[in-house]
Amino acid sequence: MHDLKDLSVSIEGDVLLVRLEGELDLNTAPKFRAAVEETIGRRPHLLHLVLDLTGVTFVDSSGLGAILGRYRQFAERGGRVVVIGLQPSVRRLFELSGLFRVVETATSYAEAKARLKGGAAVER
Amino acid sequence: MHDLKDLSVSIEGDVLLVRLEGELDLNTAPKFRAAVEETIGRRPHLLHLVLDLTGVTFVDSSGLGAILGRYRQFAERGGRVVVIGLQPSVRRLFELSGLFRVVETATSYAEAKARLKGGAAVER
Amino acid sequence: MSAEQDPINRFSLSFPGLPANVSFARATVAAFAAQVDQFTLEDLEDIRIAVSEAVSNAVIHAYPQSVGPVEVEVALFPDRLEIKVVDHGRGIPDVEQAKTPTFTTLPGERMGLGLTFVQTYMDEVTISSRPGMGTTVWMVKKLPGTLANGGGGIGTAVGRPAP
Amino acid sequence: MSAEQDPINRFSLSFPGLPANVSFARATVAAFAAQVDQFTLEDLEDIRIAVSEAVSNAVIHAYPQSVGPVEVEVALFPDRLEIKVVDHGRGIPDVEQAKTPTFTTLPGERMGLGLTFVQTYMDEVTISSRPGMGTTVWMVKKLPGTLANGGGGIGTAVGRPAP
Ligand SMILES: Nc1ncnc2c1ncn2[C@@H]1O[C@H](COP(=O)(O)OP(=O)(O)O)[C@@H](O)[C@H]1O
Numbered sequence: 418m419h420d421l422k423d424l425s426v427s428i429e430g431d432v433l434l435v436r437l438e439g440e441l442d443l444n445t446a447p448k449f450r451a452a453v454e455e456t457i458g459r460r461p462h463l464l465h466l467v468l469d470l471t472g473v474t475f476v477d478s479s480g481l482g483a484i485l486g487r488y489r490q491f492a493e494r495g496g497r498v499v500v501i502g503l504q505p506s507v508r509r510l511f512e513l514s515g516l517f518r519v520v521e522t523a524t525s526y527a528e529a530k531a532r533l534k535g536g537a538a539v540e541r
Numbered sequence: 542m543h544d545l546k547d548l549s550v551s552i553e554g555d556v557l558l559v560r561l562e563g564e565l566d567l568n569t570a571p572k573f574r575a576a577v578e579e580t581i582g583r584r585p586h587l588l589h590l591v592l593d594l595t596g597v598t599f600v601d602s603s604g605l606g607a608i609l610g611r612y613r614q615f616a617e618r619g620g621r622v623v624v625i626g627l628q629p630s631v632r633r634l635f636e637l638s639g640l641f642r643v644v645e646t647a648t649s650y651a652e653a654k655a656r657l658k659g660g661a662a663v664e665r
Numbered sequence: 666m667s668a669e670q671d672p673i674n675r676f677s678l679s680f681p682g683l684p685a686n687v688s689f690a691r692a693t694v695a696a697f698a699a700q701v702d703q704f705t706l707e708d709l710e711d712i713r714i715a716v717s718e719a720v721s722n723a724v725i726h727a728y729p730q731s732v733g734p735v736e737v738e739v740a741l742f743p744d745r746l747e748i749k750v751v752d753h754g755r756g757i758p759d760v761e762q763a764k765t766p767t768f769t770t771l772p773g774e775r776m777g778l779g780l781t782f783v784q785t786y787m788d789e790v791t792i793s794s795r796p797g798m799g800t801t802v803w804m805v806k807k808l809p810g811t812l813a814n815g816g817g818g819i820g821t822a823v824g825r826p827a828p
Numbered sequence: 829m830s831a832e833q834d835p836i837n838r839f840s841l842s843f844p845g846l847p848a849n850v851s852f853a854r855a856t857v858a859a860f861a862a863q864v865d866q867f868t869l870e871d872l873e874d875i876r877i878a879v880s881e882a883v884s885n886a887v888i889h890a891y892p893q894s895v896g897p898v899e900v901e902v903a904l905f906p907d908r909l910e911i912k913v914v915d916h917g918r919g920i921p922d923v924e925q926a927k928t929p930t931f932t933t934l935p936g937e938r939m940g941l942g943l944t945f946v947q948t949y950m951d952e953v954t955i956s957s958r959p960g961m962g963t964t965v966w967m968v969k970k971l972p973g974t975l976a977n978g979g980g981g982i983g984t985a986v987g988r989p990a991p
């Protein structure tokens with residue numbers, strides 16, 4: 418039940434990179450939420466979130482809700498959320514839930530940053 | 542509960558090599574026993590057993606009993622049993638049970654065969 | 666439905682509705698379901714999600730102010746795996762409404778997709794609830810490639826010899 | 829013993845005593861025990877072996893001719909994990925004898941080491957049995973680094989504030 422094995426946070430310019438490892442569910446979503454809120458609370462310059470889910474093996478609707486919640490938070494600041502490292506089973510859930518309508522994906526952190534620098538949001 | 546993921550049997554001269562993968566317990570010990578008995582039943586020339594436990598992640602007293610049972614079977618033919626690939630947790634159980642008093646170990650199949658060819662049983 | 670035959674194997678599990686037990690419950694059901702050779706990794710993933718959603722609902726909706734008991738009962742039949750998630754909590758006043766995608770009584774970060782996922786990922790789902798008495802989510806995953814899969818009705822069950 | 833405080837978390841599991849359920853039972857207990865950060869991989873391995881032995885005994889000795897119910901109850905306390913394996917089978921006429929290394933009533937390939945391993949790998953073990961009524965194997969793994977570990981007796985328990 419160590420379902421969130423790791424959570425690491427790093428900052429580069431106006432981008433917050435959060436890497437999760439393990440499972441994102443009812444039990445672990447609050448930890449993810451708290452880590453993001455703690456980091457951005459006193460850093461209004463952080464505009465965008467890149468979420469690296471490479472090490473995430475399980476997500477359910479509670480996990481999706483936590484990601485959507487972060488999207489809303491960054492959207493309020495005028496920023497965007499890009500997800501990288503989606504495993505096939507997690508991708509399936511993103512598609513089913515319609516989360517792709519608001520959250521973008523990229524194949525790497527570099528691509529995610531390039532996109533965010535480009536400034537153009539994906540077509541919706 | 543696929544606890545014996547694989548069991549493969551091969552013959553070289555008077556040596557039977559059995560490779561197990563997975564867990565050796567009450568449920569899987571009979572499969573191991575049946576595979577050995579089926580192979581040696583009509584092959585009285587098979588004198589020795591080399592048991593490769595490299596892929597075995599769990600053994601309990603039922604598993605040890607099945608190994609001891611095979612030792613008795615080969616001892617009756619005047620042969621020996623050499624175990625290779627013991628994981629630390631399994632080694633601990635071998636020590637505790639005294640199985641090392643009858644079953645020998647080697648670090649590889651080549652070493653096991655060399656020993657058996659040499660003909661000298663280890664000191665007990 | 667061929668509900669009257671004896672299961673090949675079964676278990677029942679009960680635990681307090683703590684968030685940490687959601688992953689425990691889905692891991693336990695998945696470990697049991699893994700004995701079924703016919704299930705693909707995707708089937709096991711579907712089961713994990715459905716159990717996770719039903720147990721999460723018991724934890725947060727059934728017992729909003731306390732930690733109450735949750736039971737998970739699983740039975741394996743020749744043609745299907747049946748899973749029941751039971752709580753004795755608040756109950757659902759309108760089950761049809763609860764099943765509607767995006768309907769939730771806890772806006773915040775809930776998406777209202779839990780029961781939708783249960784229905785999407787399992788082959789049959791029945792939710793029964795009595796306000797103040799509790800909720801049972803009963804769900805079935807059919808074994809791929811069994812006779813009954815894809816429509817063998819009562820005839821199939823009657824024709825099958827007892828195990 | 830501080831047996832009267834409430835556990836931090838717990839579960840109970842019941843299943844038919846089929847050989848396939850031995851691995852299911854130990855995997856379930858290990859998944860639950862893994863929530864305890866203090867347990868090392870070796871502790872988890874010890875627990876897996878002890879559960880495997882106690883459940884195997886229920887399967888083969890308690891119900892030699894049939895498949896009977898087995899229950900596993902696990903409770904986590906601040907200082908220890910308690911595990912109870914219960915059957916309602918044949919019972920053990922002489923528990924002291926049964927605990928003796930190499931004693932077995934089923935020679936064949938049984939080594940008579942099951943209860944020895946349970947005692948070796950767990951910190952406290954109590955076996956209670958009534959012939960014809962069943963057997964309960966109660967065992968404790970202490971959490972490493974807790975006050976009570978390494979000999980804090982009743983004094984320790986009394987001195988500990990309720991959680
Ligand atoms: N076990 C339950 N006990 C009480 N109410 C429930 C239960 N399960 C679901 N509900 C109700 O049904 C609604 C929809 O559930 P669901 O689709 O899982 O979405 P969510 O959990 O995101 O709210 C919940 O908001 C809740 O009001």
Ligand SMILES: Nc1ncnc2c1ncn2[C@@H]1O[C@H](COP(=O)(O)OP(=O)(O)O)[C@@H](O)[C@H]1O
Pocket residue numbers: 602881885886889890891915917918919920926927931932933934938939940941942943944963
């Ligand atoms: N749950 C049980 N029900 C009835 N008898 C039991 C049970 N557990 C152990 N026994 C008895 O105790 C003996 C010793 O058990 P154990 O040390 O586990 O060795 P083994 O299982 O190899 O016989 C068994 O042979 C059996 O007679």
